[in-house]
Amino acid sequence: FALGGGLELAMGCDFRIASSKAKFGQPEVNLGLIPGYAATQRLSRLTGMGNALYLLMSAEMIDAAEALRIGLVQKVLEPENFLEEVLKIVRNIVSKGPQAVKKVKKVVRHGMELTFAEGENLEAVEFGTLFGEGRQGKEGMTAFLEKRKPEWNRD
Incomplete structure (x- = not known):
């Protein structure tokens, strides 16, 4: 209950x-x-x-x-x-880019308090930090192109 x-x-x-x-x-x-x-x-x-x-x-x-x-x-x-299936879900999420998961949560939660346009802008900014400046985005794209699993830096 x-x-x-x-x-x-x-x-x-x-x-x-x-x-x-x-x-x-x-x-x-x-x-x-x-x-x-x-x-x-x-x-x-x-x-x-x-x-x-x-x-x-x-x-x-x-x-x-x-x-x-x-x-x-x-x-x-x-x-x-139940527990076995929940752990599969958790393992799946944990296997993703840690900074990307963190930023998804931030953008969705904060975006709920913004206008659509402001939320879209926040998304673009955070996308840019991962894709343009961050090591994580580069590792994810490189791993994809090399057909391998990404090796995430969990710092």
Whole structure:
């Protein structure tokens, strides 16, 4: 279960992977309260205003399939091999260019607070730092052209 504060904690993560048996909800209105810890803001940004208002006002619990459908989670896995599958996802991300992963997170998160044009400009600037100035972009492109795996400097 990810209810109340548990869901609020999960919504602070970059993305969410759920077991097919998971349940999600914000039951605070049952107590005469509203969620704290930015849940109203995060839920509406993740799922859209209508979905957020429905979940927050009804206090309805939803299953993993519905959470996936509305964008609250990005992937649903079976509990029998959950940890193994999550570790595959983690290993895949860790195998990517570390500075590129860091900058993707920065540009997407910060871009949500900017106009489209400002976000596009931020993306162009960060692309330039990796492609034009950074060793990582050069290593990635060289490895691609040489048909080998990149050797990332993790400093």
